[in-house]
Amino acid sequence: PPSLSRSRRHPPPRPAATSATSGYRVLRETSVESVSPSSPPPSGLSSPRPHYLTMHGLREQTRGRVLDVFKSLRLGSPGGVLLCDKLALRAVSSVLRVSEITEEGITLVEALEASRQPLRDFPAVYLITPTVESVNAMIADFADPRRPMYGDVHILFTSHLPDALLAKIKAAAVVSRVKTFQELNFEYIATESQAFTLEAPDALASIYSPGTTTAVQAQHMLADKLVTLFAMYGQMPYIRYAASGHPCGLTLGQLVQSKLERLGSATNVFAKGRASDRPTLLIVDRTLDPLAPVLHEYSYQAMIQDLLPIVDGERYSYRYTTNRGEELKKEVLLNETDPLWPTLRHLHIADCIEYLTSNFNRFLQANQSAIKLNKGKEGVGLKEMSDALRGMPQYQEEMQRYSLHISVTRELMARFKQYRLEAISTLEQNMAMGEDSDGREVKGPALVEELHTMLRGDISPMDKIRLLMAYIITQEGIRDDDRKRLIEAAALSPDDQTALVNLKFLGVTLMRGAGKPSARRKQQPKEKGAEGAGYDLSRYSPRIKGVIEAVLTGAASLSDLPYVKDRPNTGMLGSVPGGDTSAQRGAGLPEPSWASRGRQKKEENVMLGPRLVVFMIGGAAYSELKCAYELTKAHQREVILGSTSMLTPYQFVSQLKALKKLDVFGE
Numbered sequence: 001p002p003s004l005s006r007s008r009r010h011p012p013p014r015p016a017a018t019s020a021t022s023g024y025r026v027l028r029e030t031s032v033e034s035v036s037p038s039s040p041p042p043s044g045l046s047s048p049r050p051h052y053l054t055m056h057g058l059r060e061q062t063r064g065r066v067l068d069v070f071k072s073l074r075l076g077s078p079g080g081v082l083l084c085d086k087l088a089l090r091a092v093s094s095v096l097r098v099s100e101i102t103e104e105g106i107t108l109v110e111a112l113e114a115s116r117q118p119l120r121d122f123p124a125v126y127l128i129t130p131t132v133e134s135v136n137a138m139i140a141d142f143a144d145p146r147r148p149m150y151g152d153v154h155i156l157f158t159s160h161l162p163d164a165l166l167a168k169i170k171a172a173a174v175v176s177r178v179k180t181f182q183e184l185n186f187e188y189i190a191t192e193s194q195a196f197t198l199e200a201p202d203a204l205a206s207i208y209s210p211g212t213t214t215a216v217q218a219q220h221m222l223a224d225k226l227v228t229l230f231a232m233y234g235q236m237p238y239i240r241y242a243a244s245g246h247p248c249g250l251t252l253g254q255l256v257q258s259k260l261e262r263l264g265s266a267t268n269v270f271a272k273g274r275a276s277d278r279p280t281l282l283i284v285d286r287t288l289d290p291l292a293p294v295l296h297e298y299s300y301q302a303m304i305q306d307l308l309p310i311v312d313g314e315r316y317s318y319r320y321t322t323n324r325g326e327e328l329k330k331e332v333l334l335n336e337t338d339p340l341w342p343t344l345r346h347l348h349i350a351d352c353i354e355y356l357t358s359n360f361n362r363f364l365q366a367n368q369s370a371i372k373l374n375k376g377k378e379g380v381g382l383k384e385m386s387d388a389l390r391g392m393p394q395y396q397e398e399m400q401r402y403s404l405h406i407s408v409t410r411e412l413m414a415r416f417k418q419y420r421l422e423a424i425s426t427l428e429q430n431m432a433m434g435e436d437s438d439g440r441e442v443k444g445p446a447l448v449e450e451l452h453t454m455l456r457g458d459i460s461p462m463d464k465i466r467l468l469m470a471y472i473i474t475q476e477g478i479r480d481d482d483r484k485r486l487i488e489a490a491a492l493s494p495d496d497q498t499a500l501v502n503l504k505f506l507g508v509t510l511m512r513g514a515g516k517p518s519a520r521r522k523q524q525p526k527e528k529g530a531e532g533a534g535y536d537l538s539r540y541s542p543r544i545k546g547v548i549e550a551v552l553t554g555a556a557s558l559s560d561l562p563y564v565k566d567r568p569n570t571g572m573l574g575s576v577p578g579g580d581t582s583a584q585r586g587a588g589l590p591e592p593s594w595a596s597r598g599r600q601k602k603e604e605n606v607m608l609g610p611r612l613v614v615f616m617i618g619g620a621a622y623s624e625l626k627c628a629y630e631l632t633k634a635h636q637r638e639v640i641l642g643s644t645s646m647l648t649p650y651q652f653v654s655q656l657k658a659l660k661k662l663d664v665f666g667e
Contacts (some may be wrong), residue, residue: 045559056605058195058640059336063095065232067104070516073125073180080123081150085112085134087187088127088158089198094189094278097337112137116149123179124150129187130161135168139617142174146287154180158187159228159264185231185269187224188642192336192629196642198225203644204286204618204655208505219248221643223255226281226615227263229642236260236272237281237613239564240551246285246507248617253283253564278568279611282551282561286618287507289543291432291473291545293652294466294622296425298538300352301345303621304334304408305648307415313646318407340401347537348628349416355408365393376524424463427454431474432540443475446481455489464490465653468500477512495657502659506618545627548614552635597605608636619647619655 056064061151073080082101084092085518089111092101101109110116112128124141124151128134153174160183169175187198192582198221230237241249286293296306296667310316314335321327335340345351347468365441416422427450430442449470455464468486472478478486487497550556558567614628620643 017037058196059095059190059193062190066095069106069184075123079105079107080125081119082106082125083112085128087129091186091189120147120148120151122150123152125154127156128158130157130165135165137170139174152179153177157183159185159224186229187228194640195625197645198222201645205658219252219255223252223259226256227259234269235279236270237279239281240561241283241558243562246287249283249285249655257564258379277610279613282354282614284616290506290508292542292623293647293649295428295540298349298373298423299346299622299626300349303412304348305622307412329565339404346629348538349399356405363398400486420459428470429537429539431470437536452486452489465496465499466649473508477509479512499653499656502656505659542624542627552637600649608639611638613640616643619643619645621647
């Protein structure tokens with residue numbers, strides 16, 4: 001569609017003066033383009049000697065640590081039984097495949113809570129959370145010394161074991177069989193190389209609901225899990241929070257600080273960390289940008305999560321036709337185990353289609369012999385046949401990968417047209433930016449009429465809710481007469497209206513004129529070079545990007561993003577010389593994985609400063625996750641985005657409905 005081609009208007013140069021966010025005012029004293037290896041440091045920053053760090057990736061680093069622990073058990077023959085409670089099983093499954101576990105001597109994986117048959121000749125490996133329920137279940141397996149469930153016992157706790165539970169284990173019969181006792185520090189789900197979640201999708205309701213009685217308990221749980229991340233790194237972080245955000249940000253920051261200090265005094269987990277390598281934990285919450293989870297996002301991963309039936313965040317089933325004309329169904333994982341996925345996931349859908357088309361054709365040209373052999377064509381010589389046979393496994397794997405992603409992009413574009421997303425997204429972007437793609441201001445009665453017409457049209461109820469949410473958020477409320485007209489046009493049920501009303505708990509003004517007047521600003525378009533920049537339907541940039549960038553460049557105000565306790569020296573606050581390497585690496589679409597196989601790009605893993613971990617309370621949108629990767633590339637500083645859960649628009653609306661049931665709009 002025309003809307004998925006480049007915009008006629010070129011985005012303006014990146015602003016160097018200010019980058020403000022609603023509720024999160026962050027002054028930008030300098031832009032990253034002004035910092036280069038040969039230029040002096042910006043005013044107000046010292047000039048530290050660059051300290052180079054290597055980025056290994058959170059998922060890979062966690063995977064390596066868990067594998068090392070399994071290797072150290074030396075289970076041997078006949079192997080061992082791995083017993084996990086629900087959280088531990090989910091955590092280990094996020095980084096290891098079953099085949100990798102079995103290679104380390106694990107012959108069977110079972111749920112701790114399930115009914116199990118005794119295997120007395122097999123050692124048991126308990127990977128469990130330090131809870132009363134899990135410890136009791138383990139102890140019960142050896143309650144009868146004459147009929148134990150297993151042989152030797154290896155205990156791996158996902159976090160620090162309280163003294164009371166340690167005493168309980170010492171007093172139980174199982175203690176005589178214990179060969180290994182270790183705290184693994186692993187209560188997060190490493191979903192990607194730069195992303196993790198704490199598997200707390202109910203955090204929005206438990207923390208933001210008025211009159212909630214579970215907020216304190218929920219925040220202690222989040223803090224306990226966050227502590228295990230930094231214990232895994234072996235680094236004590238500096239902790240910052242958003243002063244203008246929800247009070248949960250400061251509360252969580254203080255809890256994490258105190259729990260880290262207690263863990264550090266009880267163990268030596270942070271003893272080896274260098275002071276200059278200490279990361280920063282930045283805690284923000286969903287009130288920062290309630291608009292980002294609402295808008296349609298056209299990067300590949302975000303579009304997949306929004307429009308396709310994805311299970312567990314990564315499982316997708318699709319139908320394909322074989323060479324024999326048979327139609328089969330296949331389930332695949334859309335994650336980093338697919339070599340194409342890291343390249344494709346953050347490309348704008350138009351760039352993704354272009355990449356797949358051009359590189360698939362290049363792949364076919366490079367494998368003509370295999371193609372002829374696969375189709376049974378004549379004229380293939382012995383040498384060609386020998387070369388083709390050697391390459392057939394790789395050829396088949398690459399063909400399947402390209403076939404998958406070509407199928408996915410076709411389905412996405414079919415749904416794009418079916419759901420009338422061009423018109424919907426144009427209106428969304430106009431409201432978010434305050435102007436249309438030609439720079440004409442969008443507001444007032446004309447905007448209400450355009451929205452009214454759209455809501456009366458043939459679009460899905462979910463898209464109607466999202467459009468109304470976008471209007472209320474971007475226009476800082478809605479007039480009562482407009483509200484009645486628009487809700488009637490959308491034919492929203494009372495349950496759907498609840499999602500609109502509950503935006504107030506995220507700091508959104510519902511009724512025009514009801515809240516404090518604020519200086520509305522025109523949203524800056526995406527920066528040149530960012531994925532999606534220049535596309536009419538991808539003009540909005542999540543506000544978290546400006547906040548993160550201000551922290552990376554040292555321009556974040558200490559009054560807006562204060563530290564919970566100690567802070568780094570002045571020299572560690574700013575960007576490190578050489579932070580922007582995007583120009584050095586060149587522009588254009590990335591090289592296909594098959595063409596660059598065996599070639600190491602070590603410069604992409606060399607970081608020029610300490611790690612920044614950003615944690616979003618209330619869930620993060622996939623457009624915000626993309627920002628972490630973009631800023632890592634632009635500044636050569638590892639940015640990890642963590643959240644209570646990853647949010648699709650549908651999940652965000654559903655969680656808003658669960659906050660509180662209100663009968664009257666604006667109650």
